[in-house]
Amino acid sequence: MLELLNDILWGKVLIAMLIAVGIGFTVESRFVQFRYFGRMFRILGSSQAFSRGKDGHLSSFQALLLSVAGRVGGGNIAGVAVAITLGGPGAVFWMWLVGLMGMATSFLECTLAQTYKQAEPDGSYRGGPAYYIVKGMGKRWTWLAVLYSILLLVTFGFGFTALQSYSIAVSFEDAFGIPALFTGIGMAILVGLIIFGGVKRIARVAEVLVPVMALGYLMIAVVVLATNIADVPAMLLLIVKSAFGLQPAVGGGIGAAILMGVKRGLFSNEAGLGSAPNVAAVAHVPHPANQGGVQAFSVFIDTLVLCTCTALIILLGTTYDPGHGADIGGIALTQASLASHVGEWGRDFVSIALLLFGFSTILYNYYLGENSLNFFSPENRKLFNVFRVAVIVLCGWGATTDLHTVFGFADVTMGLLALVNLFALIMLMRPGLRIMRDFDRQSRSGESEPVFEASQFADLDLDPKAWPADNGRGRRSESGYAPGDAAALDYR
Template identity: 40%
Template sequence: MEALTAFVSQINGIVWGPPMLIAILGTGLYLQLRLRLMPIFKIGAGIRWVWKGRNPSPDAPGEITPYAALMTALAATVGTGNIAGVATAIALGGPGAVFWMWMTALVGMATKYSEVLLAVHYRETDARGQYVGGPMYAIKNGLGSNWKWLAVLFALFGGLAGFGIGNMVQSNSVADVLQVTFGVDKWVSGIVMAVLVGFVLLGGVKRIGAVAQKLVPFMCLAYIVAAVIVLVMYAGEVPAALALIVHSAFNPVAATGGFAGAAIMMAMRYGVARGIFSNEAGLGTAGIAQAAGQSKNPVESGMIGMMGTFFDTIIVCTMTALVIIVTGVWDSGATGAALSSSGFATALPGVGEYVLALSLAVFAFTTILGWSYFGEKCWEFIAGTAITMPYRVLWTLFVLVGAVTQLDFVWLVADTLNAFMALPNLVCLLLLSPVIAKLTQEYFAKR
């Protein structure tokens, strides 16, 4: 087992090394420039479209509202990456890692916009008459039958990765934090989560969307309010924290306290890697959810979809980062969720750690729901709709398995499969970039 772990670790170091980070950032930058920075200039319009997406035109084709589709996508991305991922980036790369997370999000908005646009433009109906889409359908219908092998690879990697990164890793995080903070036995947490997940999955995408559009805004708002309370308490430290983030992005950070120090390259590497882990821009998953949304125009769906990256990284991740920095715990030597918990506990003793624990539990639970849909559509692309019910039963069982087992190797494999997911998606985005530019130009030319 040790040899296998070492082998997978080597592969993981390669696929998530500088070439992959450059490929994801480079693709996003290329799309951002090809779109003439539209995703950045149209952030205000994107927010308006998110609001309009709550009540789409009744005759727009799709299964759920665009707003519910966005919440389903956000359910999958707003999770441990926003709490543990941000903290890990700061612990290993210093405060400057936050700056590179922002940069990743700004170019990632173009990537996410393009993923969703292609997913809706090339979507189709399955055997049940429901709309389905995502990178696999964009590759098959946009690049042609000669490229179907690439679509199958994406679906295979996504379908396998989901059981790890979107299921067992998340249920394990919930069970662990509930045991440490509240003394709840992991078996109890696992059974309760499995029952809740199974109930939601039986209703398909409509029930997932209904739960997501209620739970996701509430959990994000509650977490942001808690973070804002901390930032108000430390208001005098906020300008210095922002200055430290920017300064550290371009200057080495010396060792201090429990922090071992970090070079500029470390800040960039961990900021980009954790930013991608948080918002999933480049993995193609958001398009799978948005393809089910009611829409008459893929550009409008893309504008709604790109706001997921904005909300996830620019807002939620920034809140976590500022809490960690202004409370002065960033150089304590702690990492992951423990570092984030330390920040809230320092500002809100006796309360902060419970706020973070509950936030992490809800974030991770909604990630299980969002990723369940991504994985389902991947496996249906490969095996057809007959696999739906067996998949849902298996997914529910894996929630329980993840809650009660040690998952270091599962995390490693799933993280590696995520990188393999990104490769077909990036190829698709680059080859179909003329279509993305053309549809975007035509849409705005009419306005």
Template identity: 40%
Template sequence: MQDLIDNIYNIIWSDALVYLCLLAGVYFTIRLRLPQLTQLREMVRLLFKGSGSEKGISSFQAFSLAISGRVGTGNIAGVATAIGMGGPGAVFWMWVIAFLGSASAIIEASLGQMYKEVSDGEYRGGPAFYILKGLQNKTFAWTFAIVTIASTGFLLPSVQSNSISTAAETAFGLSPVLTGILLSGLLAIIIIGGVKRISKVAEYVVPFMAGAYIIMALVIIGLNITEVPTIIALIIKSAFNAEATFGAVAGTAIAWGVKRGIYSNEAGQGTAPHAAAAAEVSHPIKQGLVQGFSVYVDTLFVCTATALMILFTGQYNVEHPDGGFIVAHLPGIEMGPAFTQHAVSHHFPALGGSFVALALAFFAFTTIMAYYYIAETNVSFITRNGGKIWLIWMLRVLILGSVYMGCVSTAKSAWTLGDIGVGLMAWLNLIAIIFLHQKVVLLYNDYNKQKKAGLDPTFDNEELNLPNMKTWSKKSKLS
């Protein structure tokens, strides 16, 4: 069974997917004329504009919901794994995929808004919706929906809960069984409350958890401020095979940097459009830009903070592709959250393990909440003709079971299954947004035209008359 899983993993995460992610980001960056820089001020401005409604949540709540999905295990355990498998150079490629991925995030989140619909009095949307309505391909749409339910409802939650369990056992001595029961019970209380409760929890928890973690990182960076140029140079040289120590993993640094970058910031993966579609905005591009900024928060802020803490303190191992270790600063320590825990403990012995365990618990738990919302949205998509209630309860049992199983399973099996889920969604979503991106470009030009005219951009599809965008035009009808 493990051999079968490994073979599936190797097929999905071949070099083809790595380069598809990179090239798609380059292409979208060119088509939108470098929005990562030209729209940066607008991204920040839009973050705090607007308010929610009975049907939709505010831009900031949607941003928090998306960040709760992005800022998770990937920011602590994922960064450590990237360094452990690809060396310091993997961090550089995480930066690259974050910068390029911001353009992909703008495209997919805007599409999520464009093709959203009202279900049970709330906005719902995501790749399955824009594949069905934009590409008018029901088989493709259902395939994405089913893959996403399996991934976010079963494969991915176990990665998050496994990291929580591992960190809690290391820091507090909690048994995996007890951690699994506690996590499952708390999650059940929240997810039964629906998207409004999930977004409300995320709105308050995300800024707190990310802020506390970044403050700790800034303190450690401040204590090592003179080492910043040396570490940055190490990252860049290792990325381009100019550092002899890490020459053996220079080729894998790209793959692991992109792989863990996508796992962390989710750009192009197809998860964030679900949160983007839930927002109440006057123009689809507004939420697209907000989601583009969330990639920066995830990778350029939180992931970089983790990487610097680990590299400053030297609390990491790097595996040799042929077996053994290139660097073994932590003999006998499995790569993952333990690297970050040892890094913080290096400066704060009494605080490190517990602080990282708590931060990881917040990060990973809010990510599991976001996964449930994404899975539920896709259940809503495939149950338009009835049968929703019993499928929703099946989903709740499935995700609670996945959370518990993740706590008591091994890290390797949890991460491998999680990567398979991420890869499958990324393949399907990237193909979809490549075919649909021209429609976003039309709206993007419309948005900029209104901005230049001094207007607060609004969108009415009666002018462009794009099909199947009922939410944005009274005259538009589903075909």
């Protein structure tokens, strides 16, 4: 039954909807992921990116690192290997395509999350698909928001937490001989110490952990590429040719390449799932499109950079034969491939990288689960504490349990999660475009840091506490243009 649902969701429905939303918003936004690419760096380099607001909110940069902590995980190491094993080298091309479309999709969903975010009594923000469904689509869609929150809790809060723990424990047992139980207990203790401090403590940990893990993995990939630089163009050409069946089929032909590329690509970068918007909403930013651009960049980091690094490590190694495949798959293939480049210590390096990636993802998953619970019962500390204990238990239990059935179930719930969110994005594409065009208009008028004024979007039913009247600080550019002027009238 799970296999049938997975085939329907991933083989037909989700591919069509991902293409519809990704290409649709790309065209309507005039290729925002490319137009804003340089601006993404400027936004991250501005003082606003590190501003936490007067109430100590998370900065845009912290929200970026927290989302990267979730996006960059087992999918970048084990997921790419699975995609290549089952779909051949061509699966990587479809992962790239999903990543490029996903940048636009992520821009839309994270911009909407910022726009419709809600201020909490302690001065923090909450937001995400459940919030923009209710506020953007109307109260009659509350049932859909409830369904999304349940799926988010089950998929990320419970399912993926156990799966990450399992992957880390298995990798450590293979590499270092450490019993899975000990790894699980160690993770449970560390996770408990962090999550009881709330999202701000998680963000502070991410500020240290994410750059270390991402840059460390990128550096070893650069070393591998540098030592095999003459073969890199041939491998990139192999990926493209295999994607269109121009090479001997490995792993199931074009259909398998597309399916595995789309599935693993979405699993890795999460664009369209609606998971990252839950984190994007907590940041203090001058304009929702700022965070949309920053989150689009996190998809680029995940899929176009780190997943490509893993793919080339595998394809340039001696373990995987593009004409015949490999006898091993998953994390073991990545470990063996890196070892073929740098020696046996490469296996240990991959295990440590997976630990860091997986650990950061568990923290991210916890926050998604907490945010879904908050939608049902706002700021219920007792409920949060029960959930925290459950996550700690899952870390220990997941490390010692064969989770193949959980993998299948999580794939189904993740597919349903994406289905709900993609439907909401289609319904809310118009207001998303209005917000983006407001940002564009201010930029063209000379504003170096466009500012959002909620009063110009009175029809969107935004939370005035999340977007106070002094957010724009009464600024006008030298041309006399006020941020947000006439934005509410722009329906083009």
